[in-house]
Amino acid sequence: MPQPAVQSPEWWRDRLYEKLSKRSEETKVFDDYYECEHPLPHLHEKARAPFRRLLQMSRANYMELVVDALVGRLEVAGFQSDVDATGDADQAAWALWQDNNLDGGSSLAFLEAAIRGNAYMLVSPDKRLGFRITPEHPTQVITEGKPGEPGEMAAALKLWVDDWTSKLCCTVYLPDRIYKFEAPEPKYGDTKKPQWVRREVAGEEWGGKNVLGEVPFGELANRPRMLKPGASELRSVTGIQDRINKTIADRMMTQEFAAFPQKWVTGMEIPVDANGQDVEPFDVAVNKILMAEEDGARFGQFAAADLSGYLKAKEADVHDIAAITSTPPHYLLGSMVNLSAEALKAAEAGLIHKIYQRRRFLEEGLERTMRLAGFASSQARIVWKSPEWRTEGELVDALVKMSTLGVPREVLWERWGATPQEIERWRKLSEDALDRALAGDVAAEYGPKPTATVEPAVADAEE
Template sequence: MPQPAIQSPEWWRDRLYDALCKRTAATNVFDDYYECEHRLPHLHERAREPFKRLLRMSRANYCELVVDAFVGRLEVAGFQPDAEGGSDDEAWSLWQDNNLDGGSQLAFLEAAIRGNAYLMVEPDRGGFRITPEHPTQVIVVYRPDAPGVPAAALKLWLDDWTARLCCTVYLPDRIYKFDAPEPKTGGKPVWGRRQVAGEEWGGRNVLGEVPFGELANRPRMLKPGASELRSVIGIQDRINKTIADRMMTQEAAAFPGKWATGLEIPVDENGQEIEPFDVAVNKILIAEDPGAKFGQFTAADLTGYLKAKEADVHDIAAITSTPPHYLLGSMVNLSAEALKAAEAGLIHKIYQRRRFLEEGLERTMRLAGIASSQARIVWKSPEWRTEGELVDALVKMSSLGVPREVLWERWGATPQEIERWRLMNEEALTRAMDDDLAAGYGPKPDPVDPTVEEVGQ
């Protein structure tokens, strides 16, 4: 079968489809670990089946905590059009109309788990529709001679109504649609042109650009975004193994075994020994033989397992900058300063990750017609403080002459709230001045100097 011409729609389709499948296979493991579908701890084959129930119970999902601690503090508060403050009502209306308060959180979560996610921009009834796109369904590639400039994109999905695999290739100038029967496992799809009623195949891309903003989590030069769980999976497996070993030890030796000597063991009519005692907490062991002795073995010590697990959890906290008390659930007499110090690494990581997420968000808004060169995204503060601490800090900043609008922003108000409060202050000041004038407290006319003769006299 002849190969399609380089940079033809078919060439881009095949190239991007292969890249998407490869990336999906590589990142599925991160999704499994977030969903607590961990690999079962290793055991000898003979022991694996009898202890399978315990192995399933041994999965303690720290991966979910690592991701949620990070994503839970990523929240867009609004948009500012320029350095002078105010709010970008057009951008915020577009954001709200497309339900991106929740949609952006979905995209941030997938980016943290799999390394990247996407926002797609489409013209819609005179406006724009923005939708979060899953990284197993969308891939964007960039020009090799101009990093950061999208060259093409592919969106792939399975239409379960028709059992057909569908894809769309997006180029800066054209859009090409294909479909194929759902391929067998491991098989390659046999693509054909997908005709849509009322549309020309290979229609014009009215945006003039690849219509995706990529939300990349901790990308590197010449490398795409990476999962927050990339360095955690091995430690998670160690924790699961430790828990499995502890549970098997509990099953076999956590309760002290009893022993007896100097007894004649009775047998049944078949010659099988009969257990002479029914041991329970409310029963006493009695033997008539004066030489009988009773005792019990020492119960297994589980301290080593508990310490090993705690050490592995501390490794996760150190590697991912997740506060240890999030993972260990222990907060004993921690001062506000100690809590802030424990969260400093997480806060720094959030500020670092947001820089790259902003690039994708800003590109998305530009594609949707919000093209102010000075526009910036306003995030909610990732730092958690008590109301008293925050107010005290703002009062001290006010005494240094910091503008009121800046204090409101530091308090956590959105640009829309700051603009509304500013207008309310101006209206209150205008009413106060009008009331003063009405009461006679306003400025008085200058008095007439009697020594100055009137003009014309």
Template sequence: MPQPPAVESPEWWRDRLYAALCKRTEQTNVYDAYYECEHPLPFLHEKAREPFRRLLKMSRANYMELVVDALVGRLEVAGFQADTLDAGGGADDRAWALWQDNNLDGGSQLAFLEAAIRGTSYLMVSPPERGRAGYRITPEHPTQVITEARPGSPGDLAAALKLWLDDWNGRLCCTVYLPGNIYKFDAPEPLAGGKPAWVRRAVTGEEWGGKNTLGEVPFGELANRPRMLKPGASELRSVTGSQDRINKTIADRMMTQEAAAFPQKWATGMEIPVDDNGQEIEPFNIAVNKILIAEESGAKFGSFPAASPEGYLKAAEADVRDIAAITSTPPHYLLGSMVNLSAEALKAAEAGLIHKIYQRRRFLEEGLERTMRLAGIASSQARIVWKSPEWRTEGELVDALVKMSTLGVPREVLWERWGATPQEIERWRRLNEEALQRAMAGDLAAEYGPKPLEEADVDLQVE
């Protein structure tokens, strides 16, 4: 029987992290399915399930996507700003150039989205190679990457695993990252539930177990709503049950519409005719332009009232409001109803969402700052600047800034409060300096330049 690998050996980390990654992926696949509107079909009795399958599929109203997008849509990095005034803007410019060079305007949004859905995502830092001048930063999916910190030191990553399936050769590949070295393995794609038969993966021009030039595990973890002893969690963790209730209510409403939304007519006191085979014949051909007539004197006609969907609509709305309350999502985002809402009412409705965004950003910043530090930008030199998540009218904002200016607040701070990025602020500062220099040059020319000739002098010169 083969001996288990030694603790903290590359093989030990490979097996340990692979098992943890598979377990986490299985758990978070549920939330990914809810975000993609692949909800479980509402419950029905087996005999009724097949005839109503089309209605069941139509009953899925995806509020989970709205909950996630309301958060992620306001998580946007605007730039980087030095903590000290004497930094000269160099750290800002280097950080922003690195950010743009790696297309992280969009890449960061992808990472934030996966973190909100599955609880965590990653940014990977690769050293310069193949003629590339700067570091490479790539967003990584949480089903392909997992990290582990040293016991008792949450910020000190001990190892990481990156896993992927090579579609070209059908082999499962993984790379183990340790602070000192990098180890690569591959295996035939295992059967469902099977354990891969790993072997060392040889790469042309590379030594197996090559040196990790960064000297650290090259990942920044973007955790969503983590706890002290628990990892990041999905924004959907507490509301999937509410989504299921909504789907069930909609399914019941649609079946009611299908079977009882139209008044059903009845008749009594009359004989039902039969055909030659003794089968009953429907006595009336009911239509809008026809009336019902019976020859029997005791015949009576009537109709059952149509079923009202009002109860179903109220039940679904109550569950939607539960989702809004639990996730701090403004109710009008989910219900789509805005009737005579003042600016103050809208601001109050979004207060919970704004607070949640600020809270989520604190933990995301930890992973972003680690990523930039691994890429050579010290977090003490350039801090992350986010775009404001608050939406205010232009009149409100201008009025507030004018009042702040009377208190002696520097104009650069006012520009920042306006929402300008650090790059825009630097450009505006330069434009102001150039305008001031032109104005000073014009004043000097007016003071010390050639004087205009008086009228008497002009007459003398003419004579």
């Protein structure tokens, strides 16, 4: 079969399909670790089947905590324009965000980006909303940039299985055209390339025009590097998770066979059966009493197994995870003993710094998404909710001190955590509220304002 021409739709289809398949296979391990589908701890092959239940119980999923600690504080609060004083662009951008249910949709994309390294936002024209924005899974979408032009996308591929028709479908997005293909759904384990054919859609011309004029995806990359794509938050700690599981498995084996003290007895005759074989004289259990008729019989027990070594080893590994991922140790260990507010803030400093770093690259994808939807970057700057958790008393005290320095009230409201929409509403209400407050103060101090009256004599004269 002849190879497709370079940069033709078929060439992009085959190229991106191969890259997507490879990346999905490589990142599946991180998805498994997040879902607590860890490899079972190592045991001798003959011992794996009898102790499989204990091995499955030994999986303690710290990977989920690492990811959720980051994603739980990534929340878009609104949009803020640097050039539009009326706030109309901010309101329009936020309305589009809400119409597309992106409060939850963005969180899903952030989660997948933290697990697998990348996620995407697809922008497509919509008659009702103007533009539809949907989060896309990294196993279904991949993009490729233009060589030598950072930030410019050359092509994208979206791949999915149509459950209604049992077809493998894909769409190739180029800056000027959109092409659709389909193939029979591959069987499990089949490594052959799909036999693609053009996908005909009722009422839609194959190879339709791309009305956006750009590849319609915003890429949300987690911890990318200059020559490498985004990477999973779990990339450096899956081995430590395996160590923890192995330690727990060993501890459970010890608990099963050595935590109950073994008994011993001397000075008594061991009974035998009819064949002359020794018979165990006692059925040892927690609710049993051992008795012997011989005068010289003596009972005792060996010391129970010490589990403290296992517990310390596990705790040391958990501290390694906390240090490598900048996750506060008390999130993973679940213990907080006499920690002051300053100590808690210091413990979370690494996590807060990591969140600010991750947001820089997520912002690039979100801003591109909003630009594709018709909002210039200066009209849709992303406003995030603060990742720092502080008590209201601490926050109010800081804001009061800032106000004495002449900081504008809108900035104080933003520092308080108000969204751009709340700030705009407060701005409209503040003048009326201030006028009412001032009127109340004047009335309390000087009494009600006198009203003009007309003397009766003067009134008669005027008549």
